[in-house]
Amino acid sequence: MIHIITALVNNKPGVLARIIGLISGRGYNIESLDVAPTPQDHGVSRLIMSVPGDDRILDQVTKHLEKLVDVLEVTHITDKMTEQDKAAAKPEKKGRT
Amino acid sequence: MKTGADCVMDGFKRAGVKTIFGLPGGAVLDLFSKLYHAPFEFILARHEQGAAHMADGYARATGQPGCCIVTSGPGATNTVTGLATAFADGVPMVCVSGQVPSSMIGNDAFQEADTTGITRGITKHNYLVARANDIPRIMAEAFHLAATGRQGPVLIDIPKDIQQAPVTATEPGPLHLPSYQPADDPDPARLQELADAIDRSRKPLLYVGGGVITGNASDELTALAHKARIPVTTTLMGLGAFPDTDPLALRMLGMHGSVAANRAVDHCDLLISVGARFDDRVTGKVSAFAVHAKKAHIDIDPSSINKNVVVDIAVVGHARNVLRKLSRAVKTADRSEWLGQLKQWQEKHPFAYDRRTAQVLPQYVIEQLYTVTGGEAIVATDVGQHQMWAAHFYRYTKPRTFLSSGGLGTMGYGLPAAIGAQAGFRDKVVVVIAGDGSIQMNFQELVVAVEHELPVKVVIINNGHLGMVRQWQELFYKKEYSASVLGRRGRTGMERIREPDRNGYLPDFIRLAEAHGAVGIRVKSKDEVAPALRLALETAGPVVVECIVKPDENVYPMVPPGAALADQAHGVTLV
Numbered sequence: 027m028i029h030i031i032t033a034l035v036n037n038k039p040g041v042l043a044r045i046i047g048l049i050s051g052r053g054y055n056i057e058s059l060d061v062a063p064t065p066q067d068h069g070v071s072r073l074i075m076s077v078p079g080d081d082r083i084l085d086q087v088t089k090h091l092e093k094l095v096d097v098l099e100v101t102h103i104t105d106k107m108t109e110q111d112k113a114a115a116k117p118e119k120k121g122r123t
Numbered sequence: 124m125k126t127g128a129d130c131v132m133d134g135f136k137r138a139g140v141k142t143i144f145g146l147p148g149g150a151v152l153d154l155f156s157k158l159y160h161a162p163f164e165f166i167l168a169r170h171e172q173g174a175a176h177m178a179d180g181y182a183r184a185t186g187q188p189g190c191c192i193v194t195s196g197p198g199a200t201n202t203v204t205g206l207a208t209a210f211a212d213g214v215p216m217v218c219v220s221g222q223v224p225s226s227m228i229g230n231d232a233f234q235e236a237d238t239t240g241i242t243r244g245i246t247k248h249n250y251l252v253a254r255a256n257d258i259p260r261i262m263a264e265a266f267h268l269a270a271t272g273r274q275g276p277v278l279i280d281i282p283k284d285i286q287q288a289p290v291t292a293t294e295p296g297p298l299h300l301p302s303y304q305p306a307d308d309p310d311p312a313r314l315q316e317l318a319d320a321i322d323r324s325r326k327p328l329l330y331v332g333g334g335v336i337t338g339n340a341s342d343e344l345t346a347l348a349h350k351a352r353i354p355v356t357t358t359l360m361g362l363g364a365f366p367d368t369d370p371l372a373l374r375m376l377g378m379h380g381s382v383a384a385n386r387a388v389d390h391c392d393l394l395i396s397v398g399a400r401f402d403d404r405v406t407g408k409v410s411a412f413a414v415h416a417k418k419a420h421i422d423i424d425p426s427s428i429n430k431n432v433v434v435d436i437a438v439v440g441h442a443r444n445v446l447r448k449l450s451r452a453v454k455t456a457d458r459s460e461w462l463g464q465l466k467q468w469q470e471k472h473p474f475a476y477d478r479r480t481a482q483v484l485p486q487y488v489i490e491q492l493y494t495v496t497g498g499e500a501i502v503a504t505d506v507g508q509h510q511m512w513a514a515h516f517y518r519y520t521k522p523r524t525f526l527s528s529g530g531l532g533t534m535g536y537g538l539p540a541a542i543g544a545q546a547g548f549r550d551k552v553v554v555v556i557a558g559d560g561s562i563q564m565n566f567q568e569l570v571v572a573v574e575h576e577l578p579v580k581v582v583i584i585n586n587g588h589l590g591m592v593r594q595w596q597e598l599f600y601k602k603e604y605s606a607s608v609l610g611r612r613g614r615t616g617m618e619r620i621r622e623p624d625r626n627g628y629l630p631d632f633i634r635l636a637e638a639h640g641a642v643g644i645r646v647k648s649k650d651e652v653a654p655a656l657r658l659a660l661e662t663a664g665p666v667v668v669e670c671i672v673k674p675d676e677n678v679y680p681m682v683p684p685g686a687a688l689a690d691q692a693h694g695v696t697l698v
Contacts, residue, residue, distance in 0.1 A: 036302075040239060040251065047244055089426035095248045095268060098302040 028057075029077045029084045030103045036096040037063050037071040045073070045097070048090055054079045070098065125293050127255035128153040128286040131219060132161050133293065134262020138217075140190050142166065142181060142546050144174040148194020149234060150221025153286040158192070166546055166575055171198050173539040173568040175205020179214050180540025183526045184501055185547040186339065188215040188269045195221045196234030199280070200241065204533055207245040209276040211530025212360060213337055215269040216276035217262075222251070224284040238280045247275030255288035263295035272305030273424040274337055306423050309440035309448065317395070317419050317436050318452035324393035324417075326461040327353045330376065330405075333360030333529070334398015334422065336522040338442035341365065344397065347450045352458045354465055356384040358399050359514055362525040367518035368498075373465060374474070377405035378682045379511045382472035383465055385680075385688040388413050390464075397421045398442050401431040402530075411687030421445050472680075472693060474515040482673045483649050485509060485584045489516040489556065492582060495656040500552040501526065501544050503579075505537035505561030508590035511678045513556045535564025538581060542568060545577040552580070552660065559585040559609055559628070566635065572665040573640035580659045581636075581667045586674045587628055594677045599684075628671070636667035646670040 035041050042061060049056055059075040077084060081104070088102040125133075131154060135143065142164045147155045158165055168174035171193045178189030189209075193202055199220040209216045223232040239251045248268050250261050258281070265277040321327055335344050341364050348355050348371050355365040356373040365372055376384035388394065394416040399405070406412040412432060419436040420428050428437045438445055476486035489512050492500075498518055503526040504510045510527055519525045526544060528536040537555045545553040555562075562583050572579050584590075592607040608614045610629035612622050633643035642662055646655045652670065659666040679694025 039253075040243070040249075043240065044243055051244060086426070086430055089430075093273075093424070093426050095300060095303050 027078065027081060027104055029079060030074065031077060031084075031088060031091070031100065032072065032074045032103075033091060033100045034064070034098040035071050035073055036098070037069050038096060041096040042073070044094055045091060048094075049077060049087055052083065052087060054084070054087070124289045126153070126286065127252070127258050127281065127288050127290060128157045130255070130258040130290050130293060131262060131281070131286070132157045134259060134266075134295075135161075135163065135190060137263065137295070138188070138266040140187075143190045143192060144168055144177040144181070144543065145192035146171050146174055146194070146198060148198050148221065150195035150198075150223060150283050151192060151286075153283065154192055154219065154221065164546070166542075166571060168539070168571055169567040170565060171201035172205050172535065173565050173571070175202040175216070175218065176208065176533075176536050176539035176565065177543035177546070177568070178216050178218070179205060179209045179536075180503060180526050180543030181547045182209075182214050182216055182543075183540070184523050184544035186523065187547075188217050188266055189543060190217050190219075192219045193221070194234065195223055195238070196236045198234075199238040200236050203241060203245065206242055206276045206278065208528050208531045208533045208536060210245045210247065212528065213274045213333060214276065215274040217265045217269050218276060218278045220278060220280050221286070222280045222282040225253070225282045226284070228282065238278070242278050245276075246278045247273075249278040249280065251280045252282065252285050255285050255290045256292050258285075258290065259293055259295040263298060264300065267298055267300070268303070272303070273427070306425070306439045307441050307444060309421075309438045309445045313436060313438045314445065314448055315452060317421075317438055318449055320393055320417060320419065320436060321351055321353070321395070321449075321453050322456070325458065326391045327351070327393040327395060327458075328387050328391035328416075329353050329355040330358075330388070330394055330396045330399055331355055331361040331364050332358045332397065332399025335361060335364040335442050336398075338398060338423065339522070340398070340442035340446050341522045343443050343446035343450065345369070347446050347453070350450055350455055351453045352456050352462065353395070354387060354462060356380070356387060358402070358405055358529070359527060360529045361399065362514060363519035363522045366520040368520055371462075373469070375514050377688075378407065379514070379678050379680065380405075380682075381469070381474060382680055382691060382693065383468040385682070385691055386468050387465055389415070389689050391416045393417050393419065395419045395421070396434070397446065398423075400427050403431070406432065406688075407682045407690075408685060408687045411689065476676075480673075481649060483646065483652065483670060485586065485670075485672045485676055486512050486516050487649065488582065488584060488652055488670045488672065489513055491652045492554065492556070492656055493517045495653060495660065496552055496554065500524070500554045501541075501548065503527070503537045503541035503544060503553065503555050505555070505557040506532045506534045507558045507561060508586075508594060508676070508678050509556050509558045509584040512584075534561040537561060538579070539565050539568045541579040541581075542572050542577050545572070545579050546575070549577070553578075555579055555581040557581060557583050558590055559583055559587065559632070560589040562632070563630070566639075569636065569639040569641055569665060569667075576664065578664050578666075581665070582656070583632055583667060583669045584672055585628060585632070585669055586672050586676070588674060591678070593675070597675070597677070632667060632669040641665040641667055643667045643669065
């Protein structure tokens, strides 16, 4: 099962390292990763990565990513979802259950 | 003109810091130059690991973030264990480390280490300061992050040139952390759902962890338990959150928990977790954990919820707020049948040991300590069998009186943590319960206690072994005591040690204590225990009381690894 995780993060040194550390620290491999500053705000970057693995664990990992101080929003899509579902998936705002 | 180093001092002042621990070095000479004139009390440790554990013990005892300053390279790497200990248990700490000058970073400079890289996984957050003007903001952010939400250690790595650089903007300005908003008030619908569940349940159980202590929510917890008549079991980290002497107290649960507490988990119909994280030491085999119960989880950290055990009702919020609102929402109830059953189990299976033997047993020593201190001491422990007995045979009635490395299980934690706690409360009795293995790891810090007149009392439970390892080798590894025998005859051949002529234990803890400037008292028989402990309390200054105990006692009850709580072994006990 391929998981696609996208996030909005602060564009600062160390942020990427922390995110990757969280995932690789659990023994998961990041198969592809793209990160670039958003056109609207150079201080914020959008990150997209694909990680194969177990559903429940990666669901948990996403929750841990949301805890990071420099991570603003996280979405988590699996390839089981239809294109419509993916389009409708909203980023989870932090601070709400 | 203010420098980066001035702004670091200002940052500590703004946060209300009174005491700082640490050890100087080349990369922090500028900070220490400012410290010389600063109003803080500085406590010089003898190993940076000691400094970090001191800051940790200070934080656990006082509730304020513990602070330490260490140098670059080995100074910073020596704090790794201390930071990891605080990270695992959610202890607020701000650690400032020096770094080589910015232009030399990455060049394999003298005393350079990738501190932020190394500590990334064991800090709540860390910073490598690139501009001196960022320091005021970073100091303010660090204290905020350390002390809010799920608390934890924050490290700030400051290159030497940045410490020396002039700062033009010395005010931190308002905090701006838009993505960091720790939960505070619970969702009213979830809260009501939980209150209703409590009212409907016949056999509820409160499973309480360290979060109630860090959240300063003991009073609210006690009020809820009393109003709705809910029995309470605590984790190791939660000891003291609810008085161990309260009739509703079931004591600790889990691998070495009480029979009554573990049976309560198996038989309850509603398990309410507050500030706990369903750790593997508590759950045993997860698939068998509280299978008959509806489960609720109150936590400030949403990522803790449904991490190990899936729950039915999740309430995200600050423990104090949630428990206060919950108290108002629930009704009082009569649970005499449930409480009666629990009381029966408690009376039939208390924590016990052979009281009839003439040998000095570790459990006896701790029970005597409890009596002699009136149950009023702050108790710091190291890690191992003695730690479990400290949880069993000392009863904690107030929060922040049991300081122990639960998550990481760090040997060597106890003595420096006690020193830190004593620095926060000079007038309280602070005791260390340590094993002979653990105490050797940071014994050097005893000098600090002597010099700063921090009169910690160190009780060494000397069984001549790495006790917990020995127990597991006895039970699960064919009694092959590989590398678990300390300082006396009987070691196995693989260590190739020629047996010494002397009959004693090594090191001689009494002479070691005296060499450090402390008083040392050795106890070899049962009737010497209480008088020695009393003498220690009456003696000014740090005292080491070494108790030579039966070498092969085992900690019971025990849930074997991978087993369900119901498969708890009670052990052979004679009351």
